[in-house]
Amino acid sequence: MSVIEELGLPPLPEPLPRPVIDNHTHLDSTREYSGLGVDDNLRLAREVGVTRVIEVGCDVPGARFAVDLAGRDPQVRAAVALHPNDAARAFLRGGEEELQRQLAQIEALVGDPVVVAVGETGLDHYRTREPEGREAQERAFRAHIRWANAADKTLMIHDRDAHGEILRVVDDEGVPRRMVMHCFSGDADFARRCLERGSYLSFPGVVTFGSAENLREAAAVTPIERILVETDAPYLTPKPCRGKANAAYLLPHTVRFLADLLDVDLAQFCDQIVANTFAAYGRWGQDA
Numbered sequence: 532m533s534v535i536e537e538l539g540l541p542p543l544p545e546p547l548p549r550p551v552i553d554n555h556t557h558l559d560s561t562r563e564y565s566g567l568g569v570d571d572n573l574r575l576a577r578e579v580g581v582t583r584v585i586e587v588g589c590d591v592p593g594a595r596f597a598v599d600l601a602g603r604d605p606q607v608r609a610a611v612a613l614h615p616n617d618a619a620r621a622f623l624r625g626g627e628e629e630l631q632r633q634l635a636q637i638e639a640l641v642g643d644p645v646v647v648a649v650g651e652t653g654l655d656h657y658r659t660r661e662p663e664g665r666e667a668q669e670r671a672f673r674a675h676i677r678w679a680n681a682a683d684k685t686l687m688i689h690d691r692d693a694h695g696e697i698l699r700v701v702d703d704e705g706v707p708r709r710m711v712m713h714c715f716s717g718d719a720d721f722a723r724r725c726l727e728r729g730s731y732l733s734f735p736g737v738v739t740f741g742s743a744e745n746l747r748e749a750a751a752v753t754p755i756e757r758i759l760v761e762t763d764a765p766y767l768t769p770k771p772c773r774g775k776a777n778a779a780y781l782l783p784h785t786v787r788f789l790a791d792l793l794d795v796d797l798a799q800f801c802d803q804i805v806a807n808t809f810a811a812y813g814r815w816g817q818d819a
């Protein structure tokens with residue numbers, strides 16, 4: 532029995548004709564959520580052409596995990612941050628001192644050569660409703676932007692129900708040289724405003740959902756060299772596996788969907804994603 536059958540996970544998609552990169556995944560959360568171990572996760576991903584990933588650590592243990600893993604596996608790179616909801620939680624539970632303590636622990640990791648991005652950081656007005664929680668998020672977001680700018684690392688932004696606020700803070704702190712809207716969730720107009728600031732837009736499996744016409748319109752106005760794809764696993768599983776646990780090996784569904792939507796040759800689109808990901812984060816790893 533394969534690990535996929537054992538854990539009741541979606542079947543392997545048809546392999547892609549060329550390698551691609553998942554620029555935003557959570558291997559540690561996937562292991563907790565579905566039981567799929569990190570090695571199996573990366574092996575299955577490779578089998579279908581997802582040969583490299585960025586592991587995103589959202590709290591202090593997660594960020595350390597990401598740096599450790601990337602240090603051991605040349606196909607993996609790390610992004611580190613205190614996630615906006617974790618920043619709000621730290622403040623609401625332990626006050627400013629606790630928030631600053633956790634931020635300092637993340638900051639200590641930013642300079643590691645395996646860290647290619649500061650993120651996911653930003654604002655989450657969906658999950659965090661308390662005004663003091665939102666203010667703590669903004670303080671944390673500003674700190675992350677400064678680290679990214681000081682260390683010349685890519686800024687990976689989490690934006691949930693906070694489009695205008697995100698741009699206000701980024702403009703105020705100084706638009707980073709390289710910026711990615713992770714899990715882009717706006718419409719064509721917001722896409723243009725992010726693109727004006729030089730941002731890449733990273734599309735998750737949500738783009739395959741029937742309700743996500745806004746994302747398809749956004750993708751349609753985005754120059755192809757600004758498009759990235761991600762799983763954000765274990766969340767946001769693409770069609771036709773929606774409702775089951777996501778993992779890096781399910782990225783091909785989203786890649787195929789976007790190639791189709793944008794009417795580009797699939798192999799060319801895969802190569803474009805790799806080129807875009809390297810432009811956004813720098814180059815790493817190698818093809819088998």
Ligand SMILES: [Zn+2]
Nearest residue numbers: 555587651763
């Ligand atoms: Zn994420």
